[in-house]
Structure formats: C-alpha cells, structure tokens
Amino acid sequence: MIINEAHKSNLHAIAITEAGAKHTAEDSPNQDCSAFLVEDNGFVLSVADGVGSCAKAHEGSTLACHICNRAFKALCDGSLPMNGDDIAQWLVQDWRKELSGKNEDDYCTTLKATFLWNNRIILISLGDGIGMVAVPGQIIMTPKNENDFLNETVCFSSQTNKDSFSINEINVGNSSFVVFLTTDGIANHIIDGQEEGFIRYLLDETASENLRVELSDFFLNVRALNADDKTLGVVKRDC
C-alpha cells in the first residue's frame, strides 16, 4: 500500500494505491495511478485505472494523471479557463499530443479528476469508479447507472472527445469541503445507496488529522474483497 500525503494552508490531500492480488501474483505493475498538486488557491486530484486488456494500460493511467497536473498548471497561469468544457477539451488535446504517432488504444484508461480554482470545484469523469464532492448542504457525484455491467468501460481512447466526459461543478466559496475519487477496485465495495452517507461522514465526522488512519483502515477492509488494483484520493478543507 503506497500513501502520498500533502498539506498546504488548510488543504489536506491524501492518495492511497495498491496493485491487486492478480497483478501482484504476476509481478505486473499497478495499472491504477493517482496524482495531486496542491497550491494555496487550489488543487488538482486525479485517479486513473488503465484498461487491463490494453498493452500499455499502466502507461495510460500514468499519462492521464500527468496531463491533469499540466491542466491545473495551465489554470494557475491563466492559459486555461476554469470551465468544464474547456478543461475536457484541453485534456483530450494533450492526450492526443502525447500519444502522437502511437496507437492510442494501447493506452486506454478511465479518469476521475477534480480541479479547485477560484472557489469552484469541477469534477470530471470518464469511465467507471466513483467521484464525489461534498460541501455543507450539497453533494455532487459522478453518474452511477452508466457503470452497471460494464464489460467495456468508457475510457481515454482514439474515440474520446470532450463530450465523452461527464462534468459537474460546485461552488465551494469559503466553506469546508471534501473530495473523494476512487477507481472501481474500491468503488464496487461501497455499500450500494450509501455513497452519500460515506462522503458526509468524510466531511462531517473525519477531521483532517485523522484522514490517513481512517482511509487506511477503510482501504485495508476492501483489500481482500477483490483482486483488482485499488486507488483512492481525498482532498479535504476544514474551515
């Protein structure tokens, strides 16, 4: 289990990832990836799950998180507007540019990403897994039903365009908030119908200083339940 953590101002970011039992047994790399960048005025958090049948799934998920970090830097320097459509378009273009001359379909990956800038959070989703953002009195979540019985998840591929993403936005103002992103290795084991309860618990009942312990304990409880790679990322602001 690999844990990355960062604090900046009143933002606390943490990501936990681990290769699943199947890949561990094969001595194959973890095909999930997570990344975050935290600045005084904002952050980006992303998790990605490389599609197992693709030759370069591991590289694909790593690339997806990397381009999210680059998009955040573009938000910071003003070269990318803070709106969902522009961010999605930017991600697709950067993806294509990075894989120019290569077979994009070797690098297929899902992606969940959140960007905070100017007191707004944009939640972007491509494929399975869960993404949730909660502020007092409001929760936004990535669509659920489209993930049912996926034998071919929606993912970054040669067919992807900006309309492939689901995009949600929420104004966080100066209030507390929490972001939770996870790949399907974890998402499939949150009790059906209790996702809102889960994110509310993170927001209201879990102090930032206890995040690592709570998330680690949760992660370990899910670990034995399937052979998938598992990754989660959380950013919390307490006000």
Add this chain to the structure above:
Amino acid sequence: MGLSSFVAKEPRALPVFILADVSGSMQGEKINELNLALREMVSTFQNVDEIRGKFQLCIITFGSSAQVHLPLTDAEKINLTELSAYGRTAMGAAFDIVHDMIEDPTIVSHRSYTPTIVLVSDGMPTDITQEIYNSRKYDDWEPLKKLQTGDRTKKCQRLALGIGTDADEKMLKSFVADPEIPVIKAKDARAISKFFKWVTMSTVARMSSVNPDIVQPASIIFDFDDEDIVI
C-alpha cells in the same frame, strides 16, 4: 462507526437467469433432462471454491403463461423444485419478466456482475403477432426489442439452446444477437445436460477471472451428437 462501516462485505453477485420452456411439448424426457441439468448447475455453483463473488440463479418458466419459478436467489440458499410441462409457449411474457427484473436495481444490484440470460426452448413463441409470425423478423418483436435495448439488459450475455426440429433457429439467433456466441440447436433432450455444463463452466470461469464483467463464453468442447447443429 468509521468509514469501514460503509464497506460492502457481501460478495458481488453474478446473476444467471434461466428462461425455461415448459410448454406441453417439453413433457417427458426433455423436462426430466432439464430438471436434472438445473440440479447439476445449482450443485456446481454451491460447491465452487476460491471465487471472489457469489452466484445467483433465477428460473422463469413459460408455458401458457410466464412465471417466476425461482426468484433471484443466492446459490447457497437454493432449494429447487421440479419443473413440469404443460400448455403453450409464452416466451414473450418471459422476456418481459426478465427485462423488468434486470432493470430493477433492487433485484439486480448495481454491484452485480453482468448477468447471463439462458433461453431453452423446443418451439416457437406463441405470444407473437401474426405479422411477426409470418415475417420472422424477430428484431421487431417488442419483448425481444426491449431486451436488446434496455439500459442494463442490452449489456447482458445471452445464451440459447433450441431442442428438436420445431425450435426456431432465427428467433434463437435474434435472442443471442452476438455472432461470436454460438446457438445450439440440438436434435433431442440429450443435449440439454451438455449445454448446461457448458453454460455452468463458462459462468464459473467468468467468476474466477480478474474481471467477471467481461463475458466471453468458453469454447464448446463437449461432444454433441452429429445431428446437433452449432450455429
């Protein structure tokens, strides 16, 4: 309390729906073989080790009407009762029932793996319109169209066995709607148990794989009789 109280420790389910023809023509050897095959399938599901999930089985029969003979039930809790054959072939009504069950997330949970729907029949549906009967354009048949276009049902794996010369090959192919999945059209009842062994083996193999949502039935390795046709 803790975040761990939100962990679904219940294993994920792989639901299997059997649509069983119990019309009058299934009387005798066919229904006996079907009952035996179903018992063997349940026994296998109850005794498989080292899988990270659980099997669920539902049996919907169609004769003069369609009924849920066994509601969707965890394999370990199944107590099978025998099917008996009588009446016509209300296959469309069975399609409607299985569609409504699969589209209902209180019956087939969001956490479930992709369901498999297995159709076993020795004849043509009798609850179709004259127009469909004449044209054999089953893709226009409303109950089958619903299965093929439902948000969840369209993603399901569909397998089919036609028994005897009266089974409608075109309808079976429309039901399966996947050129990579063979339709078995067997000469007589003896193929029923072989077919179900194949279905069971494919299903167990799925559950043992890294991603049971990927539906790729195992190759047909059983020796069907010479007269059996694999389409």
